[in-house]
Amino acid sequence: MSQAPDTLLTALRATPPLVQCITNYVAMNIAANVMLAAGASPAMVFDVEEAEEFAGIAGAVTVNIGTLSPPFVAGMHAAIRGARGAWRPWVLDPVACQATAYRREVVQALVAERPTIIRGNASEILSLAGEASKGQGVDGRDPVAAAEEGARRLARSSGAVVAVTGEVDYVTDGTRAVRVEGGSPFMPMNTALGCSLTCLCGAYAAVAEDAFDAAVAALAHFAVAGAKADEGASGPGSFAPRFLDALAAVTPADLSRAAIYDAAVPA
């Protein structure tokens, strides 16, 4: 039976999961604060010397290729080994994976390691699905609707739950799909909120029985908190602290009212 976002938020807050977040230099501080506000326990542990061992004690691992370099990649593969060895979920954020040959090569090797969840913006998911995208750098430039078909194909080929974020988010495992509405236009004007959401997907995956339910809960938590923070914010700057407050203030009852809609999946 599936677990609703309110049930999963209650579980998260009851036992804050330790999540090993291998993320980029831009996101490290932002994502750690988002995780703490939401109710999870982040640890930004990424060096190859300790990444595998640490993954053995974490509830989940998240891997983000935002500021890529060979030492980061070595740490990523070590952490994934640790997560797989401990039968723990791991989440991939393919930041700007379309941008360079190095990123394309690194991200393909990571997808081959069978992530539990892949979370990206529409440009990144289109590119991972082998389609043309308008993406250049780290920002999404394509509408989520344009990436839905590619997301289903990527989910089927990789075995991952795929979450595409933007104005209206889309989550699919290739056979099921939902859309999540909410958030704020100030969110894409704040760097690293997508990276932070990827870490939160890891937190929910650590407490959920099913990765699809985990991804939906993480996206719903952001959607509800983003809409709440939008009220009274006058721009991206005043939005940021309100969003942290809202992540912490969101209750299971709020999440049970999140705008989550089933989407048809063509055979």
Ligand SMILES: Nc1ncnc2c1ncn2[C@@H]1O[C@H](COP(=O)(O)OP(=O)(O)OP(=O)(O)O)[C@@H](O)[C@H]1O
């Ligand atoms: N126009 C919008 N309106 C409402 N919410 C939005 C909008 N654009 C993005 N979001 C929300 O912002 C969050 C981050 O998604 P986004 O697609 O911007 O990630 P991203 O491009 O990977 O970000 P980054 O790489 O900067 O971390 C998600 O919760 C998403 O629903």
Ligand SMILES: Cc1ncsc1CCO
């Ligand atoms: C701005 C930026 N550059 C590399 S990673 C990152 C954070 C948003 O993805």
Ligand SMILES: [Mg+2]
């Ligand atoms: Mg991103």
